[in-house]
Amino acid sequence: MNVLSSNLNLMIKAGEKASKRLIRDFGEVENLQVSLKGPTDFVSNADVNAEKIIIEELSKLKKNYSILSEETGYVKNKDEKNIWIIDPIDGTSNFLHGIPHFAISIALQSHEEIICGLIFDPIKNEMFYAEKNNGSFLNNKRIRVSKKKNINECLFATNGERYKDIDVPTRKTGCAALDMAYVAAGRFDGYFQENLNLWDIAAGIVLVREAGGVLNSIELSKKENLDIRASSSSISEKILKKLNKF
Numbered sequence: 001m002n003v004l005s006s007n008l009n010l011m012i013k014a015g016e017k018a019s020k021r022l023i024r025d026f027g028e029v030e031n032l033q034v035s036l037k038g039p040t041d042f043v044s045n046a047d048v049n050a051e052k053i054i055i056e057e058l059s060k061l062k063k064n065y066s067i068l069s070e071e072t073g074y075v076k077n078k079d080e081k082n083i084w085i086i087d088p089i090d091g092t093s094n095f096l097h098g099i100p101h102f103a104i105s106i107a108l109q110s111h112e113e114i115i116c117g118l119i120f121d122p123i124k125n126e127m128f129y130a131e132k133n134n135g136s137f138l139n140n141k142r143i144r145v146s147k148k149k150n151i152n153e154c155l156f157a158t159n160g161e162r163y164k165d166i167d168v169p170t171r172k173t174g175c176a177a178l179d180m181a182y183v184a185a186g187r188f189d190g191y192f193q194e195n196l197n198l199w200d201i202a203a204g205i206v207l208v209r210e211a212g213g214v215l216n217s218i219e220l221s222k223k224e225n226l227d228i229r230a231s232s233s234s235i236s237e238k239i240l241k242k243l244n245k246f
Contacts, residue, residue, distance in 0.1 A: 008131055011106045011118045014057035018050040018104055019122035029098050043096045047071055050088035058084050070199050083109040087199040091175030105177040107202035112220055117203030119181040128181040128207055136184045136211035145213040145232040146186040154189035154235060162194060166242060180204025183230050184211035190231030190239050198223045
C-alpha cells in the first residue's frame with residue numbers, strides 16, 4: 001500500500017476542497033449563467049476563490065512555508081526553502097468556454113527541488129500525484145510513462161504556434177498540467193512547449209520523473225518563460241532530434 005506523506009495528504013485535502021467550489025462555478029459557466037457578470041471576470045473570480053481555499057488549507061498545518069501562485073505571485077514567509085507552487089485553474093480558457101478539461105495543480109518545492117506534486121481534474125475526478133522516490137499514481141493506482149519506441153505510433157501534446165509543422169502526431173489540449181499528467185500516465189507519449197510559468201508545470205515535473213519519464217533541465221528559480229520537453233526515455237532521443245530542427 002502506498003503511504004502518503006503529511007505534505008501530500010495536505011495537498012490532496014486542499015485540492016479536494018477547492019474542487020467543490022470549482023465544480024459549482026463550472027456548472028454556472030456551462031449553464032451560461034455568467035453572462036450578466038461577464039464571463040472573463042467570473043473565471044478570474046473562480047481562480048482567486050479556488051486559490052484562496054487552497055492557501056488557507058495548506059497554511060493550517062504549514063504556516064511558515066512560502067508560496068508561489070498564479071494569482072498572488074510570490075509570498076515570502078519564514079521558511080523560504082519550502083515553497084508551495086499553486087495554479088488553482090490550469091486551463092482557464094477551457095473553463096471559460098465550458099470545456100471540461102482543466103485542473104488544480106499544487107506542488108511543493110523544497111531546497112531547489114520539486115518533491116511533491118498533485119494534479120487534480122475535478123470534472124473527471126482524476127487525481128494524479130507523486131512524491132520523490134515514491135512513484136506516480138492516478139486515484140491510488142501506480143502509473144508509468146508510455147513504452148512505445150516507434151515515434152510514428154506516438155501522440156504528443158503541445159500548445160502554441162512554434163511546432164505546428166512538426167511531423168509527429170500532436171494534440172493541443174489547452175491544459176499544460178494535464179498534458180504532463182497524461183505523459184506520466186502513458187496517455188501521451190510526450191509533451192513539449194515553450195514560455196511556460198513554473199506553476200503550470202511544477203507538479204508535472206515530479207509526476208513525469210516518478211513515472212519513469214525524462215525531462216530537460218528546468219531552472220526552478222526562473223519562475224517564468226520555461227521550456228519543457230517531457231517523454232519516456234525510449235522515445236526521448238527521437239523526439240528531441242525532431243524538435244532540434246526547429
